[in-house]
Structures are given as structure tokens and as C-alpha cells.
Amino acid sequence: MATLVLTAVGTIFGGPMGAAIGAMIGQQIDQNVLFKPKNRQGPRLGDLAVQTSSYGSPIPVLFGTMRVAGTVIWATDLREERTRSGGGKGRPKATNYSYSASFAVALSARAIIGVRRIWADGKLLRGAGGDFKTATGFRVHAGGEGQAADPLIAAAEGIGGTPAYRGMAYAVFEDFQLADYGNRIPSLTFEVEADPAPVPISTIADVLSDGAVGGTLSRRLGGYAASGDSVRGAIETLARAAPLSLSDAGDRLELVAEDAPVLTIAASELGAAAGGAGAAARDERSTSTLVAPGEIALSYYEPARDYQAGLHRARRPGNGRRVERIELPAALDAGEAKAMAEANLARGLTGRVQRTARLSWRHLGIAPSQIVAIDGVPGLWRVAEAEVERMAVALTLVRHRGGSITLMPPAEPGRPAPQPDLIHGPTVIQAFELPELGEALASAPRIMTAAAGSSAGWRGAALAVSHDAGFSWEDRGSTAAPATMGAAVTALAPGDTLCFDDIGAVEIALLNSGMQLADADDARLTAGANLALLGNELIQFGSAEPIGVGRYRLRRLLRGRRGTEFAVADHSPGERFILIEPQTLAMIDIPASMIGGEMLTMASGVGDDVAVQRAVPIIGSSVRPPSPVALDAIPDSDGGYRLTWIRRSRLGWRWVDSIDAPLGEEKELYRITVLRGGAVVRVTESEVSEFDYPAAAIAADSAGESAVTILVAQVGAFAPSCPAAIVIPTD
Template identity: 40%
Template sequence: MATLVFGSIGTMLGGPLGGAIGSLVGRQFDTALFGSTGREGPRLKELALTTSTYGQVLPRHFGRMRTAGSVIWATDLVERSEVQGTGKGGPSVTTYGYSANFAVALASRPIRALGRIWADGQLLRGADGELKAAGTLRFHNGAGRQPPDPLIASAEGAERCPAYRGLAYVVFEDLDLSGFYNRIPSLTFEVIADDDFSLQDIVGDVIDEIDANVALAEVVGYTSESAPASDLQTFAQILPLEIDASGENLVVARDRRQTAAIALAEPAITTADDDFGARTGFTRHRAAPSDSPPAILRYYDVERDYQASLQRATGRSLAGEPGAIDLPAALGAATARTMIERAARRIDWTRDRISWRTCELDPRVAPGARVTLPGIAGHWRIQAWEWHDGGVELSLERALPPGATTPPALASDPGRGNPAPDLPAGETRLAAFELPFDPAAGSSDAVRTVAAVSGTEAGWTGAALYADQGDGALQPLGQSGRTRAIMGTALSRLPGADPLQLDRGTQLEIQLVDPAMQLASIDTRRLGEGGNLAFVGEEIVQFLLATSLGQGRWRLEGLLRGRGGTEAAVAAHGDGEAFVLPGTGLASLDAGLLGSSPSRRVLAQGRGDPDPVTSPVYLAGITLRPLSPVHARRAIAADGAWTFTWTRRARGGWSWTDGIDVPLVEQAERYLVTLGPLDAPLAAWTTEAPELRIEPAVLARYAHNADAMFQVRQQGTHALSLPLPLAPVS
């Protein structure tokens, strides 16, 4: 007998001895097919993670697949530190950040392109090819002429740096690890090796003298990690493959290339005692059904980011565990459903078997050939043949009639997946401002400067913040964080209004930076508790009602104006002012680094910004500036003297429920009363009580300045309040 049995496929490899038909399969085929003694084929498994192990097999990828890769080079983590101080003798804060340089091998054959990259299950690189973290990615496709990577060459030296030709790999340079707990994340890569491929591409890379032109159009991707015999064994589970080694080349075919079935001659009779069909020359039997016929196909689903999935064939449920086929290939759900339906139907037809003996030597009669038999209906396919003294014995199985494996039109469902969102980075939006003093937030002597930072897309991942004190030099302020502030632009201009009353007549239209952002209406109780606080330019307002107009446009009504000591800005609005809801997404800024120059700016730059975005510091000085006094009164005595009185307010004392003076925040209570322009007053008085008497002689002295106005400002620890007009001279 001269055969090689490929039992897992159900096919024999071989040919007749002698030169009449061809040569016996040689050791070179056996070694090329099976490799070493280990013959374990590829297995379906959950997605692996990037590792670095000596001796690890680097796979060959075909089509489109997702792979973990293997780290082949890395440096120590790069540490960066930033010192941020108050600038006024306060304690400094040092923050640390880490980045990494490393290379990951993806395939031991060239690939065409690199797709998405997942890091710890989240997208590090989207379909647009942009990294979602700071750093540089270089892709080497494994071409025979690819040069060494410049980063590896500079670190290791040109004489010690291989070019890794024939090996596809990627290099990450200075990859920011702040989003991965300052460690190299677990990575998986989507590789695009070929637009389409066949079985010849898979096994032809290893065996030169092979003809395996079997189309795999329905298979999106495949990864080979073992010998060609394992690859053939894998695909034979869903494709009826025949392998013929009778000629000079090894032939693997799904259907023999023939226009019509070959008619075999009458069977040959033998007189040997141990031969089958001694009087007829053939035997026919039907193989016993499998205890667990294939009913499940497990595969990698391309619609679920290559996660392991399964499809079931229709049919009656049998006792015991159903048979399953593991196909470690990337498929669509509809393709997988069709494959398991075909496999389940084919198994019943191929149970019909015939052993046939012939003495004719026909080069066309080889494994995979379709033949007809005298006196027996139907077409039959040669599964294997063996050479004996009494003739050539053929093993035949029933060929499937047309339409036998055509599955019904059945629906397929890949199942519900939770793919990592692939969102564009979006552009950064920025508004910096000081916050009014809040007794619960810290010291009354500390400036509270914050930046509201947001992005136009949900995929925005934060921005780097910088301070410009007015001289053009940039000082780092740290990172904004990934939480987006709810902000936008005012589409209408706010008119002047009384800050002491609820303004029910004014409507303010705004455009949020992202239409997905939402605002909410509240009731008057929550309004009185400080709800729905918003910055509109230099004024702080509250709104009662928020009505969506679609596409991120909102109409705000029921306004309380001049909140937080910003009543001076009620009548000073312009067009296109910034709108900020000061809830989440606020980044604290170092006031010392910002300085106090009127031309100071805050800058921000994210991944989606071609240039930095800038913002002045709105409400400059409001944290430390006392509130202007209120309720100015004038009493005229019998002798003509004027007595001015007023009521003081205090920073942070926003709730004045009992009419009693709020606790003083400044080091001392002191007021400055001036007459005339603030920058060049005609006269000035200081007092430590909220009142001042102006004698008649003084009034007469300035009577010719009829338009001159008496004004009072509170002298705080750090600044003067805005003025309260008391009365004109005349």
C-alpha cells in the first residue's frame, strides 16, 4: 500500500508506485505539511493580550484580523515632572507624568495596512488613523526593503538595530500613559494583510510545490500559527477538501477540475481471502451517524470587533452535547450561519460509502474526482485510493446532488456587542474666569481662577492648559481632565434689567458646543437655592426655564441677573459672549502662574486642535474684590449738612435673609468716599462706619462742579469694591 492518510480531513494522500501514474509523495511533502512532531492545529480562543515571551510564535495573518502582537523592544518609562506653585510664597505642587517607547511585532509576513488599535479594551486608534492619546505611532509593513526604525536605531545604535525585514511591526514613541494608570496597556491590533486571499496564499507561503487554489471569498480573515497541515485541517471542517499527491505537485482542491463525471469500468474480482467483494468487486455500506453531528460553529465575528461568537444549525435537537466546529477565522454572522447549515447537511450525504476495485490505470482517477459507477445510480467522489496486488482499490463517498447543501433563507444575528466607541476628538472650547468667593471653598485670601474646558465631540479627551502672562511666554498649567464643561455661545444680547427682580420678559438664546449636551428647567425653590447658575460674558445669571430649540440651541427664560456681585455687568453685554454652566468640567488654575496683567490669557490645546485656543480671564479680581455697598441714603440737616449712609455687603454672604449685617470678610471695615472721577477725584474721605457727614462749607466749595458725584467704595484687604453712587453735588 502506498498512501498517506490525512485522517482529520477524511482524505488520503498518495499515488501508485512506479512512473506510470506518478511518484509517491515524498518526505519533503510530509515535512512541509506537518512540520515538527507537534501537530496541534489552531484553536478558537478569546482575544489574547500583548505579551513579550522569548520563543513565542509570530503568526501569519491573511485578510483582516485582530491580533495581540508581541513586544519585541522597549525602553524604561520616561518620567516628566511639572512644578506648579502659587507664586506668592505658597507651597508648590509637583505632578508627574509617564510615557513609553516600545515596539510590537504583529505578523511574520508583510501586511498591507494597520486599522484600529484597542488599549485596555478602549480604542487607542480609531478608523480615522489618529491616536486618541498623545504620542507617535510608526507602522512598518514588513516589506523586504524596510529601513530600521529611527527611534530604535538611535537608542540601540545603527550597528545593533535590525530592520526586521519580513516582519510587520509598529513602534510607539512617547506614548502618554496617563490614561492607562501609568503603565503600558494591553493592546490588540486590527491588521489588514490582504484585500482577498485563497488557500493557496496560506499554504503556498510554506510549500512551493503545491496547488491549493481554493477560493475563500466568504472568509474575512485568518491567522496561521502552526504547520500547513493544521491550516488544511481547519478549513476542511467547513469545506470538503481533497488532497492528491500523485503528481509532481501536491494538489488541494474543493472540486476536481472536470467538465463531466468519469465513468468507471466494471469492478475487478479478486480471489484473495482478505479482499472485500470477492465475487462482486465492490461493497457498499452506510456509515453510522455521529453521536454528536456538527450543529454549532464558533468563529470570530467581524461585526462585534472580532469577539468570539457562534451560530447554530437548524434541526432536531439530539441527546447529549451538540457537536461544535471551531473555526478560528473572521466571519460575518450570515456567512457563519450558512457554513454550519452546509456542514450539517453535507454530513448526512457523505455517510453513503462504496469500496470499488479497478484494474485500469487512469491519470484522471485521483482523490477528488467525480465518477459514475455501472449499475449504481448517482455521482460519487473518490475520497482515497490504494495500490494492491489485485488492483487499485478506490474509497468512494456519495457526491452531493445540486442544491443539497443550499441552506434555507434563514436570518442570522451576530448578537449584541458593546464595541468601544470610535468618536472623533473634536475641537476644544475654553473660557477662563475668576469665581466669586465661597466660604466653603477655601481661604478668603486665595484667588479662585478656573477654566471651563469642553469639546465639540463626545470623543474629546481633554487638553493641555497654558498661561500667558502677557509677554508671550507659555507656562504649563496642567491638564484639563476629560470631563466636558457644558458651555456654548450666546446668540442674543442680554438687555439691561433690575438685578433685584426676577426677569420674566427677557429671553436668551444660546448655542451649546455639542448638540448632545442638555440643559434642564427648575422650579422657583431650586432657583432660590442657587440652581441653574450660568456665566454669560462678565455677568452671572440664573435661569428658571430651558427650552430646547433643536440642534443644540436653547432658549432660557425666567432670569435672575447680576448674581455673585456682577450687577455692574448687567448693562454691559455684547454679541457672541461665552456661556458656561459652572458645574463639571472646571479646571483649577494656578493664579501665581497666570499673573495679574490685564493682557494675561489662558491657552488650551487638545488632540483635535490644529492651533491653541485662547481665552482672557473673565471677572478678573472678583474673588478678592469686596462687594459694593447698597441702599444709599442721604439726610439733610437743618444747617445744610449732608449725612450719607449705606449698607455694606460681604464676599460670600449671598443669602441675606434676616436683614442683619453679614459677617465681615475683610481684615477691617473701612470705606473710601470720593467726589468726582474715580481716577482723579476732587476730594476723598475715609470712614470706618457705613456713614459720612459732609459739612455745608465743603458742599459750597464744590458747588460749581454740579455734575460731580459722591461715590463710596469699600476698602477690602486686597482691593476696592466697585463704587456706589450716593448723590451729585447739586
């Protein structure tokens, strides 16, 4: 800086007096040549809000803790992955595409301590606990001088073409999953910690100017982001907002606070003139209040509102209408911002009054920004200019408000709207085979998966299946939306499947407090509302009574829905509970040859240290007809029985025409099995819904036992139904 250079030159050639004169000349060069104002020099709030990737974009120098957007400095092309799903009757096969990208974002042109939270398109991507809401690899290079090149960038670009970016902090995302952001790299902002405690303003100035500007000020900022096209602009923005002044300390400039030490000038020392002659001691003048700003508008960042831009206005009564705007890229609370705005307003008003004082050459040491008091003159004065002419010093003084900035009464920052910081947590997955829930026939067996998390922040997981006991895995995209699921606290007693069960009740504990259950009236139940899988039974519930956080008591039940009456009497505490909603179920079609086997499902989310597996037996529930009903044994005259039953269909559950249910299978066929003491003694088939069991056959099958059990199952295109059973006496 010219001031520092000419101060040093003046000292060499003229001693202390030469140093003072040199400093004054240097200040004029600084103000009018080197640091002549441009259209834009200092940092602005908008510089930190939008992520850029343009060549030459400024990278801020960060202090304290700030939220910044950063600059993309490297990126790969999008990586595409394909998975296939669907198929079968009414469900065409679909190819699903997912995309990921790897990229690096520059954060600060100065070393940092670390990164806290991260937002993507304004939504929380990384929480305060370090957990990510979307799957990605992540690491931070803090910007130290020993920083090594990032291994991912080096692998892609070659070690010889990969800079280490020493002295610059940056973050690297590896295989960032883009599905949540429209398959594009989202706009990211980072909460960066460059100094865990508030930073003195003088320290900020010292670092930015490489020691040319400093001081011992105690005033601190929670965070500051220096950018723009000059160091002077960044420091001037700080000094203007604080407000502070710059003073020449000989070898550097120092920031001077409003409450700097006061130099008192005796009345007898006034009146010197050029050449040593007498002159008027002083004169005072005041400009119109119209010159002073009538309003100060200070914009800044508020940590209490996740570093959203804040604005505080300070207004004065009177006829001043000029609005002065100050953009300070600093982290302030509302009270600090209000105090700064009020201080700037007061400084502008008192600064209208100016005075000239002429002193002898003995006062060459008085420099601009120094605070003085004059005997006999009320108030304090700040030296705006000091001019030396023929052994006399002429001071231009501006009235000074005095005192330090005091915090104003608490200011209201506005209602914060923070993004919920919910931990993703581990994945809980359930896999099961259910009867077809729609009105169309399934043409192949189908497994359903429902997944959620023990934390309300769980969003999804990658899904894979294995048909060979885990030797190989097939990617199936991702899980569906989080399901409402949990476990039974009590065991549901057996109940009637033909009408409402108003006696039975079951208590349910849901996985997390963000899940809820609701009542449904009879009309909604008839339409299919509140369908749930409890153990292996499909139920519907009309009443969901809250009995604690995440706990409900379910009443007014419809039991054994969609042919699951076989599980009505098979309940126990701890069994699974899943609310059946199409949008929360991932459908997996499997070959019919797997009926009788087992499939493994595997889910892996961002909160899972180890992938979660679940085995599901494939018994054909999704493609087999429901069991026959109304099985009856009618005695005939010769001691035999005629067995009759009513078939049901997996097509047309709602029975809209009140006639016969459609067959829903390739042909009508039933398998009749006779058991004696649990052992199979006869198997036969019938193409109609009845079977004659003559006395001779009964005698042969019973072998002297008092009764036999007869099972009747409908034979479907893929698998037989669950059997209906009846015991008939043989004696």
C-alpha cells in the first residue's frame, strides 16, 4: 500500500516528521489512485447463495461459521444404472433408470476445520449428526498446505493432471444418487466451520491483507465470507458496517473502534497558520439533514434461521429520505444487526457537523481516524483529514457520536422455517406373498416388499433379490415409499370372518413416532380402506384409538380378508403389522417354478452399516384360488355321505352382479384328500363342487377308526388353494 511505502521512505529521509508527512501523502494516493472506488468491490450476499461452476468464479475466504454455496470444480458424466421390473398380465415389463454423479465443490480459499450440515435444493441433505438423507460417498479436504490430491479425481484424470488444491478447502461427493433431485446435480449449500468460535474483526482484516491491516479490536463476528474483486472492498465493507475507522500505525493500518482513546487539544494550541503566522483558531459548519441518510438497511445472515438472509432497518424522524444499503456477508444475530444499523444511522447524522482546527507542526502525529476533544468545545471529534502546510497542521474534524456499539433491546429475527433434521436410521423390511389385491388376475407369482425405518427420517433403500439362497443377487431398483408398519403388542383372538368383529381388539406399536393410523367408517371399509397384514391374516379396522406415542388399539375389525381366514386363529405378540397401501409396496414378479421354494430380499439404505435381508417362502398365495367354503357332509341312505361346497374365485372379490363368481382358473377342478389319524389314505378329484363318499369307501379308509378328516382344495392354474376341512364319523 502507498501509505506503508511512503511512511517507510519518509522515516528514512526525514525522521519522525518525515514519516508523518509520508503517511499523509500515502493516504491520498491510497484513496485517489490505488484504492480509487470502482463500481463494485466488496462482497455481496448473493455471492454466497447460488452454486456456480463458471471459470473464474470467486471462491470466498471464510472465517468463523458460515453457509456458502461453493463452486463446482470437477465432475464426472452422469452414470446410468438400469433395473427391470413388472411383467405379467396387465403389468408390462418396465426398465427403470437411476443416475448418479461424482463431483467436487470448492468451499473456501482458506483452510477450514470441517463441514457441518449440507442442503440440496434447500432441503437438508446432511444433518447435524453427519447422517446423509440421500446415498452418497463424501469426504472433505480442509485446505492444509500438506493436502494430497483426491484419489477419485486422480483416478479419473491421472495423478499428473490432478491438483491438490492446497490452501483451498473443497468437498468431494462420490456416486451421489440423483433420483431425489430430478436426475441432476442439485444446488448445494454448506455450513462450513472455519473457526469454531466468533472471530475478531481485526483478525479477519489481518488475514485478508497479509498483515497490512489489523488492530486489537475485541469486536467479533460469528462468521464472515470475504469475496469480491479486492481486499480493500472486503475490509471496507467490514469497517463501514461495524462501524470502524482506519488509522495509520506507521507500518500498517489499524482498525479503530468508536470508543478509541481520546486525545485532548488545549485551546491555547489552536490558531497556527502556514509559516507560523496566526490564524482563525477554528470554524464550524453543518450540512443539511437531507444529506444524512434517513434510513440504514443492513442485510446479513442469521444463524438462527439456518443462515437465511436477514434485513434490519434503522430510521430516524425528520425529512431525510435517502436510504443507505449495507450488504454484510456475516453471520449475526438480530440484536447485533439492529445495533449496527442504529450505529451507522447515528454516525451519518452526527457526521454532518464539521470543524477545522489549525495546530502547530508539533501535532504532525495526529492522523486520520483519531478521536480528539477540544477544550471549550462540546463533544468529541474524529479526524477526517490532516493537511501539512509550511510547518502547520490543518485538521478537518467530523463530530463523533462516541461510545461503543451497545446491543439494542432484543430484536425479532422472524419465524424460522428450518428443514427437519431427522436421522435416516436403519432399514426395516418385510417381504410377503398376498392374494391379488386388485381386480385383475396375476399371471405369475408376486412377492411384495414393504420397508421403513425406526427413525422418521428414513426415506428409502436399494433393493435386491436372490433366487439361489444368496449366491447371486439381482438389483430391483429401490424400495417404495416408507410403509406404515410395526408389531403387535397383544395377540388378536380368533373372530368371525363373516361379519364385523366388535369383540376382538389388538394393540399395535408402530416403528416410529412419525407414523399414524386413522379411523375409517363402514363405507370406506367396504371400499377397501385400512387394510393391514397382521401376521399372515389380512384385516381391516374401523377404529384406531391412540394409546401412546406410536401406539394404537385397533377395533371394529373385518377378519380373514381376501381368503386369509386360515390365519385367524394363529396370532401372537410381536408379529408383524403392515398397513397395505399400493404406493408403499414394491412388487416383484417371480417364475412360477419357484413355488414351493424361498426367495431372499435385501435392502441397503444410507443408515445401514450392513444390508438387511429377509427370507420369504413362496407358496403361491398370490396366484392360488381361495379355499372352498360351506363344506358340508350330508348322510345318504346307504351309510355314505355326499360332500358339497361352494367355490370362490380370485377374480371378482366384490361380487358386483350378485350371481356366481367367475371361475378365474383354466378349468374347474377340486382335489379331495382323506386323512386317517393324520395320514393320507385317499386322494381323488372332482370337476364339480360335490363328491359322493360311499359307505364301502368310508369303511376301507377308516380301518376301524371312529372318524376321518376330509380336505377339499380347488386346483388352480399355478397352485391349489388352502383346503377346507370337515370331520365325518365312521361308526
